[in-house]
Amino acid sequence: MNPGELSVRGASPHTLAMQNFAVAQMFDDIADYLEIAGENSFKIRAYRRAAEAIAAYSEPIEDAAENGTLREIEGLGEATTAKVQEFLATGKVRYLERLREEYPHSLLELLKVPNLGPKKVAQLYRERNITSVEQLISAIEQGQLTGLSGFGPKTIENLRQSIERLAQMTTRLPIGEALQVAKNIVTALAATPAAERVEIAGSLRRGCDTVGNINLVTTGRNASALVQAFVKLPQVLSVLEQGEQKATVCVRPGIEVHLTCASPQNFGAVWFQATGSVEHLATARQKAESHGLRLQADGLYRGDKSLAAAEEKDIYAALELPYILPELRENRGEWEAAEAGALPPLVEVADIRGDLHTHSTWSDGSVTIRQMAQAMHERGYSYFAVTDHSKALAMTNGLNATRLRDQAKEIAEVQAEFPGLKILRGVECDILRDGTLDLDDEILHELDIVIGSVHSGFKFDEATQTARMIKAIEHPAVDIVAHPTGRILGGRPGYAVNVDALIEAAHDTHTALEINSSERLDLNDIHARTARDAGVLLSIDSDAHSPRMLPNVALGVLTARRAWCAKANILNTKTTDELLQWLHRPQAKK
């Protein structure tokens, strides 16, 4: 896809947010090319910062361009401002066009292969004329890399495995991105005259952490007009299928959006079918049969007679069951629970009273503690924890004991300005390779809250990794273990670790485990369910490095709901007093 296209297509008023995305992408592309070109690393960082600044900008970037306030955005200077304006005016940037003439666009895909950085990509291009992942695979298979300096047998084997893993991960879209894409289309479609109701269905509605494609269900007076409007949306790159009642389009390479039009009378039945899961539907069909009913893709039937099912609850009612929420529809016990009248009450975003994992400019966060406090206050939170990185993570300017004590002074000042918001002194302390913590006990015990995290040693075998993490869980100072499996959606799988053993240790030591709501969603729904069943408290945190990441907790809440979590299973639904009491809990630590 040519990112330039996005901007031209993005001119519709319903896709303003896409402009920020497209402009940020433009700067990221420039940075990628410059890396391959071996440019000055600070120049590259300047372009990355510009990309981040625009992605983080909360208003449409074209408004800032019109108002002449682009330069006020931190990270944009003379050169980048000019490029934003050129891009908005023409959909192109000549500087980037020149880079594209020099380097094939597919080289940027190669950069996404783990263990393959800009230097090696440039080398593969110069010395073997390899310009794409496909060509790299074939070169490896045909032994064309042997003799290339820096590419020994281990490196080549690592690359082969990296490409395999990458292929597995890029076929599915992380839920955060999928929701953005879907909401954008829903908004645009809902604004067309033909639409009455537009709803998200499929795995996205069930809150799965990644989705293969996006499903939408609509009603409207004129189905074919709706389909027409859908395939003509500015986001659509190509139309894959088009009928009277449904259509499938491609909105990003590999990402399909299916639209099904339903009549208002059977909307519930169609939405139910389009939501899934396959397993939940199979059980539903069996139960329908035992009630003398038939569930089909287009509705609910008794014999040949179509029964009205305008809402999903009509389907469950026909099965003499209470409504089952989409997040539970996985055939993981929801039918039995529904029959027993024991469906769990699920935690909601509104139950979250604070955020226990956040960063500030003291380490790698992009805003000050004061700015973060203001954002927390605006969200209506009762408390939040400042948990910057510890010194082992040197790249993030991690804190030692001295700086943590200096930080305490600033926290006290900001605390005085926000009397209704409890600001906890914390740290995200690295769990070192041997399972000890990066800071000594004296400073850790001064803090209100300590998060333990793994940021190194990803290649340990399972037994070593598990023992290392249990050692940290057993440390008396550790309150929460963050992102316990280390996975990044669409980025990397987690390290090898026995999560059941971690959960057991967390249970024995009254330690909470995190559902990290950033691009990780770690723990995932399955592990979180195990933790919940074991009575381990879960903390749904944003891991925010800027205020714009705070709303991500909604994704963590979805994961918790898929794990059958109620409010009581979540640490940060506690009131401030309850939380402070918990932080002083008697710990069965060894």
Add this chain to the structure above:
DNA sequence: GCCGTTTTCGGCCCGACTGTTTTCAGTCG
């Protein structure tokens, strides 16, 4: 390329690991 400032240019994000080397380059967090 951006920023801050001493308004004209120097500083900006570091350290460990891996695999390849034969003393270090590349990648990653």
